[in-house]
Amino acid sequence: MENKLRSEMDPVYQWDLKPIFESDDAWRRALAECDAAVKALASLPGTLKASQESLKAGLDQIYATSEAAERVYEYAMLKKYQDGGDTAGQEMAGLATSMIVALQTATAFVDPELLTIPETQLNQWLSAEGMKPYRHIIENVVRARAHTLDHNGERFMAMLGDAAQTPENVFEMLSEVEMRFPNIHDEKGEEVPLTHASFGVYRESRSQSVRKAAFEAYFGEFGRYINTLTAAYAGSVKLDCFNAEARGYDSACAAALFGNNVPVSLYDNLIAAVHDAFPAMRRYIELRKHRLGLDALNLYDLYTPIVDDVEIDMPYQKARDLVRQALRPLGEEYQSLLDRAFDERWIDVYENRGKHAGAFSMGVYGVHPYVLLNYADKLDDAFTLAHELGHSMHSFFSDRAQGYANHDYAIFVAEVASTVNEVLLTRYLLSVETDPARRAMLLNHFLEGFRTTIFRQTLFAEFERDAHALYQSGTPLTAEALNKLYHDLNAKYYEGCVINDFCDVEWARIPHFYSAFYVYQYATGFSSAVAIADRILRTGDASDYLRFLSTGGSDYPIEELKLAGVDLTTPDPIHDALKAFDDAIGQLEKLLGE
Numbered sequence: 001m002e003n004k005l006r007s008e009m010d011p012v013y014q015w016d017l018k019p020i021f022e023s024d025d026a027w028r029r030a031l032a033e034c035d036a037a038v039k040a041l042a043s044l045p046g047t048l049k050a051s052q053e054s055l056k057a058g059l060d061q062i063y064a065t066s067e068a069a070e071r072v073y074e075y076a077m078l079k080k081y082q083d084g085g086d087t088a089g090q091e092m093a094g095l096a097t098s099m100i101v102a103l104q105t106a107t108a109f110v111d112p113e114l115l116t117i118p119e120t121q122l123n124q125w126l127s128a129e130g131m132k133p134y135r136h137i138i139e140n141v142v143r144a145r146a147h148t149l150d151h152n153g154e155r156f157m158a159m160l161g162d163a164a165q166t167p168e169n170v171f172e173m174l175s176e177v178e179m180r181f182p183n184i185h186d187e188k189g190e191e192v193p194l195t196h197a198s199f200g201v202y203r204e205s206r207s208q209s210v211r212k213a214a215f216e217a218y219f220g221e222f223g224r225y226i227n228t229l230t231a232a233y234a235g236s237v238k239l240d241c242f243n244a245e246a247r248g249y250d251s252a253c254a255a256a257l258f259g260n261n262v263p264v265s266l267y268d269n270l271i272a273a274v275h276d277a278f279p280a281m282r283r284y285i286e287l288r289k290h291r292l293g294l295d296a297l298n299l300y301d302l303y304t305p306i307v308d309d310v311e312i313d314m315p316y317q318k319a320r321d322l323v324r325q326a327l328r329p330l331g332e333e334y335q336s337l338l339d340r341a342f343d344e345r346w347i348d349v350y351e352n353r354g355k356h357a358g359a360f361s362m363g364v365y366g367v368h369p370y371v372l373l374n375y376a377d378k379l380d381d382a383f384t385l386a387h388e389l390g391h392s393m394h395s396f397f398s399d400r401a402q403g404y405a406n407h408d409y410a411i412f413v414a415e416v417a418s419t420v421n422e423v424l425l426t427r428y429l430l431s432v433e434t435d436p437a438r439r440a441m442l443l444n445h446f447l448e449g450f451r452t453t454i455f456r457q458t459l460f461a462e463f464e465r466d467a468h469a470l471y472q473s474g475t476p477l478t479a480e481a482l483n484k485l486y487h488d489l490n491a492k493y494y495e496g497c498v499i500n501d502f503c504d505v506e507w508a509r510i511p512h513f514y515s516a517f518y519v520y521q522y523a524t525g526f527s528s529a530v531a532i533a534d535r536i537l538r539t540g541d542a543s544d545y546l547r548f549l550s551t552g553g554s555d556y557p558i559e560e561l562k563l564a565g566v567d568l569t570t571p572d573p574i575h576d577a578l579k580a581f582d583d584a585i586g587q588l589e590k591l592l593g594e
Contacts, residue, residue: 003195003353006083013316014082016345019367020075027092030072034099037065041106045151048113052125055117059134059405062107067365067404069103072096074364081372084177085354101162108154111141115148133405136554140261147247147258157246167236168514174225174232175509176357181221184213194218196357197374203303204378208294215300215503222505226479229508234477237468240516252468256517260412261556267461267520269571274458274523277578278495281455284447284585285496287594298498299490302451307592310441312379316349319375319382323389326428327421330542337393340368346392347371347385358511361388361418363395365407379445386425390418398552411518412557415525416532416564417549422449423533436591443588450581453526454574459493461520463507468516482507527577528566535565 006014021027041062048058076096079089114122119142126135141148149157181194187207194202194217202214222229237252244255254264289297291306305311314322324338341347348355351374363369369392375381394417399407426446433439466485471477483504491499512519536542548564558568566573588594 003351006352009350009352013349015348015370017075017078020071020364027072027075031095031099034069034072037068038099038103038106041065045109049117052128055125056130063405066103069100071364073100074362078362078370081356082348083354084356097165098162104158104161105155108158109151111148112151112154114138114141115145133403137405147249164239167232170232171514174228177354179221182217184217186210197351197376201376201378203300205304211300211304219502219505222508226505226508230479230482233513236514237471237477240468241472253465253517260410262412270520270523270574271458271462273571273574273578274455280582280585282496285494287585287589296498299500299503305441306444307437307441310437313377314379314382315377316375319385322382323386323425326425329424329536334393337396338389341389341392347373349373349375359384359388361391363399365399365404369395383422383425386421387418390421393417394549397546397549401550402552402554406554407552409552410557412521413560415522416528419526419529420533423529427533427537440588440591443584447584454523454577455493457519457522459489460510463489464513464517524568527573528561528568530577530580531566531573532564
């Protein structure tokens with residue numbers, strides 16, 4: 001039995017894209033207008049440096065074009081993500097991507113031309129009131145002077161953009177459209193379909209044989225295509241390293257972090273801090289092994305609840321009510337926006353054939369954000385709903401407070417708002433639950449948040465760092481080399497576990513690896529979120545946090561976080577989070593009488 005076609009699903013639980021464009025025909029008209037607007041930008045090179053007025057007029061035209069183009073692109077991508085097998089959606093996404101690449105090519109002159117303006121003169125121009133929207137952007141360009149190519153160099157780098165999407169496109173089409181997972185047998189012995197979404201359900205099964213079968217079947221399918229997936233990922237790594245070398249960065253990691261003004265030392269310090277916490281992880285593994293009654297704990301035993309006979313079914317309507325109640329400390333306005341998200345169909349809820357795996361939120365400036373889910377009626381899905389709505393509200397507040405040029409928040413802070421919501425949901429559930437078994441389950445869920453968000457994402461971050469280092473050292477990125485790298489990291493992070501060989505290919509299913517050096521921000525974001533959520537609950541005041549949500553990209557992310565009371569220039573938030581992990585293990589041990 002396969003997933004239903006999208007046309008067979010209840011539209012009540014599908015997002016409504018009409019606020020972006022009333023129809024595909026309207027989208028095509030907007031695409032044509034964008035194509036013309038992009039071509040009109042050809043008259044701008046050489047004009048930005050003429051005067052302060054010319055600079056402002058040119059930037060106004062560029063950002064107006066970009067705003068329209070972004071909306072066209074986002075509509076097309078949402079159409080593609082809702083059903084990757086829809087050829088019309090594929091075509092629209094392709095056309096929109098080509099248009100975006102043309103826009104990037106047409107505006108490649110901007111940074112080099114800005115850098116030809118004498119610094120004293122540029123600073124004088126920036127002091128004008130009309131230049132305020134562009135002040136931070138231009139200051140950031142000047143900061144990147146050493147890594148900016150000349151006009152032709154930037155133009156060629158922009159032209160590479162379309163081809164540079166190939167590795168990720170290959171991965172997406174292979175994993176989301178072409179792959180077909182074999183059926184497995186559930187706890188009752190009945191044959192059931194295995195999908196991206198149901199894998200997350202079966203890996204939590206109370207039956208070890210079901211868990212093992214799900215892992216073997218799921219990763220086995222990735223293993224069938226491991227050489228193709230290796231070629232795709234290796235291509236992505238090579239592009240990262242090419243970009244870093246072309247722009248004069250010390251490494252691909254340094255290139256990826258530079259835009260947010262984040263030092264590589266923060267990345268390395270995160271990995272080192274997590275290594276220091278391995279004894280706590282070993283303690284958690286031993287507790288898990290004992291509670292499950294196993295002689296040995298396998299990687300496929302890490303997700304199942306360790307409290308007997310405690311399961312919480314979470315239909316979507318119940319999750320909506322729960323998330324709304326848990327987020328009440330964020331204030332009445334936040335509550336009203338949640339109601340809009342639910343009532344105005346910002347959310348695409350259930351899985352259908354060809355739908356993009358996982359979950360995400362996409363802000364659409366001038367409209368509202370959209371959330372993609374693959375909801376499967378589990379407590380984890382309620383946490384995913386809270387998580388993605390955190391992203392959405394971050395987008396909404398920033399879009400409303402900032403002009404288009406500064407609306408988009410940095411990746412570095414992207415996971416903070418989402419994780420604040422998860423922490424608030426956990427704290428709320430623990431505050432109302434009196435049953436010891438359910439409390440133990442919630443504590444275990446909280447611990448799993450640490451394991452999967454700090455430890456697991458840092459493992460991913462270390463994999464990325466080491467994979468890029470392998471390539472830069474001249475070592476070919478073969479399936480064998482990448483599998484071994486991932487195997488050895490699992491052995492290090494999960495000491496005390498049996499490291500099952502069929503899990504060595506798991507790296508090949510991680511879509512975030514095609515946006516290199518992204519995942520470490522889940523760990524720093526989680527650490528920041530714990531501090532922010534606890535501060536809101538302690539003071540009853542979310543105003544500083546809402547101010548942070550409204551900053552968009554108007555400042556560097558580390559500075560924006562300081563508004564919410566978090567200073568990541570020190571490792572303290574990370575160490576405090578890892579201490580909270582150890583403390584929670586102690587609470588669970590006490591509750592379980594261990």
